[in-house]
Amino acid sequence: MQPDHLTHRGSTPFSFELIHTDRQTGARAGILHTAHGDVPTPVYCPVGTQATVKSLDPRDLAELDTPMILGNTYHLYLRPGADLVERMGGLHAFMGWHRPILTDSGGYQVFSLRDLRQVDDDGVTFRSHIDGSTHRFTPESVVRIQEQLGSDIAMVLDECAEPEDHAYNREALRRTHLWAERCLQAHQRPDQALFGIVQGGIHADLRAQSAAHLASLGFPGYAIGGLSVGESKADMHRILRVLNPIMPAAKPRYLMGVGSPEDIVQCVALGVDMFDCVLATRLARNGAVFTPEGRVNLRNAQFREDPRPIQADCDCYTCRSFSRAYLRHLIIAQEILAARLNTIHNLAFMLRLARDVRQAILEDRFSAFHDTFLATYQTADAHARRANRDAFRASRNTDA
């Protein structure tokens, strides 16, 4: 369907081409060559956990020029089942998306579904969030499931931990390293890349140790997991600063589960090449949209009769066609179109941001881009927060 994205490369279809490093910041621009086509980096990947980017279809994603999306091992294993997806021709064919797919291993569910699972050195046992049935995940089974799904990039099973507790993170790290080796051993599919995942919470010593150990195993790409799970931005940035100089420069760095628009800009400056995040799509479904001036909650009464599009200079279908007043109406009326139109805009915003960032890097002007973007975006954000805080205080004063 997209011949331009089908660049097969024999038995080693995956590679990372580092094209340019920004002179001032060290931010990187490159290309991921995958079995289903090339992905320019830095890249932001929309999340399609259950073989769909919620509320959109592949045509929408193609129109947005989405380079790559995520799927999820845990969720697709439970429903509809990896065997079924395999019989249906693999995840790409099953969901009608023929560009690259990255699958998460279920490591995040170790964190998000922590009340429903038990971890031991050999793997993780989940009680299904759907029907309560018991399911065992091991490094080998997780690799096998992802091979059945046929994603272009698969992830090792890892233990995404609460970021604070040093002792627990050391244990989780030990297991994650054990599992990384076993995943590598088990992995067979030559048209699929398997990435390792650096863990270690907010602890620089553990992170350094993890990065070194995984590098010694020789993965084609490295993810940074266990961030943006409750720790402060300062901690997240500190850890990225620790990792930036010690992660293999020739391999892609994937910051899992991040982030917001400002996260993308800030973390690219700290050497990250790949991102994925549910934030854009989830916020969209809950009525919040991105603008260059910051996040806007379209439910707010101030937009009731606002004839403007979300963002005047945005070329997405939503901004070309609809007013804030209409979008607000759809949200308030709980119409499904609201989710779709808002999602289209938020993804357009994120994907454009990644493209703009990349262009700025290629032209050695990323530093200025970074400063300008954050000054505009964070100022608006700060204004909004201050206004909210004042309103909150005022309401407290009135109540008390």
Added chain:
RNA sequence: GGGCAGGUACCCAAGCGGCCAAAGGGGACUGACUGUAAAUCAGUUGGCUACGCCUUCGGAGGUUCGAAUCCUUCCCUGCCCA
């Protein structure tokens, strides 16, 4: 004209002597959301010179230490009978 059932906050609706500024919905308003158990979740929703006071349960009057709750009367709504 007679009989019956009703009139409670923005709407619907519980309460039927004190624990009632008044349950529960809805609506409205606000916030949160970062490898998706999320088209979800949380808070606010009479006023004020606020650890207390003022106004409010159709209107007016009364009983009572105390009334949304009991009594009288008037107004209004619905149904039934003339």
